[in-house]
Amino acid sequence: MKTTTHSDLPQTAARSAHQAAAEALCGAELHARHLPRFEAAQAACRDRGHWSAFVDHPELYPSADEARRTGRAAHQAQLGQPFELAQPGTCAWLGEESSPYTGQPLGIVYPQADADALFTAARAAMPDWARAEVNTRIGVLMEVVDVLYRRHLFELAFAVMHTAGQSFNMAFTGSGVNALDRAIEALVHAHQALQNVPSQARWARPFGTAEICLEKTYRKVPRGVAVCFACATFPTWNAWPSMMASLATGNAVIVKPHPACVLPMAISVRVFRQVLQAAGFDPDLVTLCLDSVAEPQGQRLVQHPATAIVDFTGSARFGQWVERNAGPALVFTETSGCNTVVLAEADDLDAALRSLATSLCLFSAQMCTSPQNIYLPRDGVLTPQGRVSVQQVGERLVHFIDQIAGDPRRAAMMLATLQSPQTLALLEALSREGARRGQVLRQATPYVHPDYPQARTASPLLIQLKRSERDLYGEERFGPVAFLIECESAEAALQQACADVTELGGLTAFVYAQDPGFIAQAEEAYAMAGAQLTINLTGPMPLNFAAAYSDYHVTGLNPAGNACLTDLAFVSARFRIAQVRRPMPTQRPPGGAA
């Protein structure tokens, strides 16, 4: 496996017209240019070991300081300005983002388009794109990835930071390079599904005394226009793979960002458009459809007669509506769920609780993979030193959370900010309800961000509950809140956790146990419930870290959605096979046998 190095990829702030012209490459050239990286990604998808096409830390980026300065300058130049996209159908300019760090509006307005005009433009753009060779499309889309990485990564990280509220480092790694790796993975799978269907065949068979010889061509026909909903907290990570899966298979994409988090997707859409145009394709293959919180357009987009694919990341409520109402469009969703932890027995309980504390703090648990519900036996967790009571477990967990939340630098790095002011209201309501139903072990106190004193922050709320209080914990509560749920036994804890995942949804799961029989039981139960399971993990890796080319995402076996992102099921139905058969010139003249 060849690891593509980044040293030959200069960070260019501005390009001359000459350079731009020189880069108006045909897709085949782009394919050749990016082939080594693509082949390495193909190998990584097979082996599923650690690999990345990119550096995994801002400081390792080539000319990191300059890149950071340039990216920050690009971001600041966007503030308070109209964001030009030059896409059709603009009927107004709209923007309502504000930074969770400064509390100030970004002041950026984006073109609000007439949806019908976007669909019309998307459909008009598709035939040329659909006719292009698979490798041409892959080449162009690998170029998009490359341009995003080389020219926009820092700018994007600042955009994610000041809309989604992530820390700069998470915005760079999670929303940047990891999301780009996921985008490449989607391309690898799309390529695989497309290559599985040959373009032509010759077929000959005797019928009676004659032989029929047919030339057959197999055309991979895109389904149509895809609508890609991007969420407010982690927009690129789901949207990029979805866009790549749709585009690689020949479709056009209309991106519908969350109104609170438009900038990262606007930058993305502009890059897609520029690269497509430079490669000789219609930029209207990718457009942005903006709406506002007051006047949402989502339902209209989902039910538009021209919508052929919907990729949705967002709330369970709207996600469920999408799943029920998008037909006959193909639907991929990632909504929400109760990510569960079963804490039965630990070799090193403090290490486990430290890992849990870290994952509860990471981006204030505003990740689809963040744990929320911790189920444990009411007579305590087994350790080599004996059982540790639920009360002690709670105290230790609070202690480790406090270690992070009490250190502003660490808190800033780990907790970052709350994307939405509604989360503060939710935390307050949950705290009241938690005190009524159980015991609040830790309040969701804010911390003061060292660089942004106005930042919207909260450290994790921790509530201890009886298993019977399911209506309180049996739902995703988006934000920094976790429930410590007392169950009759380790078996009851596992049973309740898996029942909650099966019924309410769940993406990730974490088990701490030592008994091999119990672990085997947990593996079986979580596989059936459809949550990705991590067993006995401690140490510096965040529990819910999802590795590109290695970890699969949503299973589709419970209500949390079905968008695996990186398997054949995510790509193979985005195109269909239409064949043409015709007699070959060498065919003998047909006899009269019919």
Added chain:
Amino acid sequence: MKTTTHSDLPQTAARSAHQAAAEALCGAELHARHLPRFEAAQAACRDRGHWSAFVDHPELYPSADEARRTGRAAHQAQLGQPFELAQPGTCAWLGEESSPYTGQPLGIVYPQADADALFTAARAAMPDWARAEVNTRIGVLMEVVDVLYRRHLFELAFAVMHTAGQSFNMAFTGSGVNALDRAIEALVHAHQALQNVPSQARWARPFGTAEICLEKTYRKVPRGVAVCFACATFPTWNAWPSMMASLATGNAVIVKPHPACVLPMAISVRVFRQVLQAAGFDPDLVTLCLDSVAEPQGQRLVQHPATAIVDFTGSARFGQWVERNAGPALVFTETSGCNTVVLAEADDLDAALRSLATSLCLFSAQMCTSPQNIYLPRDGVLTPQGRVSVQQVGERLVHFIDQIAGDPRRAAMMLATLQSPQTLALLEALSREGARRGQVLRQATPYVHPDYPQARTASPLLIQLKRSERDLYGEERFGPVAFLIECESAEAALQQACADVTELGGLTAFVYAQDPGFIAQAEEAYAMAGAQLTINLTGPMPLNFAAAYSDYHVTGLNPAGNACLTDLAFVSARFRIAQVRRPMPTQRPPGGAA
């Protein structure tokens, strides 16, 4: 590519207990036994040239005469008897089939099961099957194919003949070997999708100063219980590939046959059960759920909470209901559509019309691929001898149909019988309406079957209409009826045909044209409309012959359904990926960096 010969596959009528025990092979042995055939099928799926695992004519079958005698005896022994399946939940015995050849009831009664009991049994049977190696499942299912071929092919052909009403030869080839080839194709694609996900990986990455090493296992989890609806006229051809796709990916299947055509699926289900049991698996992985015309159970099965997959072949009306109401189950459908012919220009018009006549006659056009609507320019079809008027085209087409319908031996071979008495009523109604709206060029007269004077028969009804009479021709009229539709021009003919396919559905399409520009336009238009196109085909091959390993089936781009049967989209979502990550023994002790 190695062609598996059949000479080593004896037709065994009865097996001793000793033989049966010797054949209680583990799946791995079965996999090894059938590997050459499976590998040849894999190669055929890639090359898409002509190949079959089987002989394509009853007379080429090993010991053909004896096999036919044995098969007939097996069929006759079933008549008037209870059909034993030894499946759970039997609450009554039921059977209402009658032979379209004799008009007599078959008198077979089948166990009618309580649906809940079948789901419970299916779910209980799944874990062992899902845990088995992919190659074990493939081996067992290839054995099913082999047993169907070696021991039941003639018996099945008689069963199809006397329920669906096909000719014996079509029952042998289309419902027999071609359907078995399609079943193998589904296995090849399922194998491919499953093999695409490795079973395990080792992953290691530095986090800060520590390295995290994880062992990952990827489990392919079946979605659950599949319900497979088989239709009355061609049950095995769709049902076998669907069953194979579900079973290969670890699911259980409940088969819901049309009450008029149970026997072929009952024989199939029994063979699946026997082979599964002999290989050490629970036979309840495959069961039969019978209902009656008076009390249909389809809706209940589709909406059963345990239904995870629905494969449906049948009417457009119920199919549409299935598509709208099966969620969250995965749905594959083949319903119906207007299969269209555009007759613009022909090098040899008689050859084209002879081919059309053959295809209109074949099994009395009771195939999902049979043409129905023939669009042509009102000023006639271009030929090297000048334009041939619509009237003349009609006359020639009638002439070629008469050549078939007027010769009882040929008619018996080609037209066979009408599966349902309702088709006769439909033909009468259409004839009246056709006379009112246009011109009846040919009445649907019956022919007298030489061997079965009581056979329910009808030769094709041919009606000439103006393009404006769309409400008459714009719908699938199941049975031997075709419409000659006058359009303003060849372009208008193509346009109307493709609009009808897009809006009303269509699986196959046929164009006769010489102008390269027009042909290119037709290729483009039909690819967008999503019908499989055959251009200028004449000669002894039936126009709508679908070659295993070469022709794709439903495109999914129009309302006729989405069940391609033999692509990755048909198989890849029938299982999902659940992973487990755990620290590897070689992991360095975690530091305190978190």
